[in-house]
Amino acid sequence: RLPTPSVSMEILQQDIAIARSFKPMTPDEQQELLAKVKPVATDGRHERFKSTQAFDSDHHRKQHGFA
Structure with a gap:
């Protein structure tokens, strides 16, 4: 029985090869990536449900003093 996302033994073997060759980013590479995406x-433009009240229900807006 294969793990759920694996649709064939070939795909599973590819996934295992990728996992075995994985190398974590160096701290410098991590900082470079963080600076690039900052x-x-x-x-908040990609997570408006976290950074605005636009997705709160009326009950929660009232509860937190936004209504």
Whole structure:
């Protein structure tokens, strides 16, 4: 029986090969990536449900003093 996302033994073997050859990013590579995405990752534009009250119900807006 294969794990759920694996649709064939060939795909499973490819996934195992990828996992075995995985190398974590160095701290410098991590910092470079964080700096690259910071302009679009920190202003809430991709997670409006977390950064605005637009998705709160009326009950919760009232509860938190936004209504």
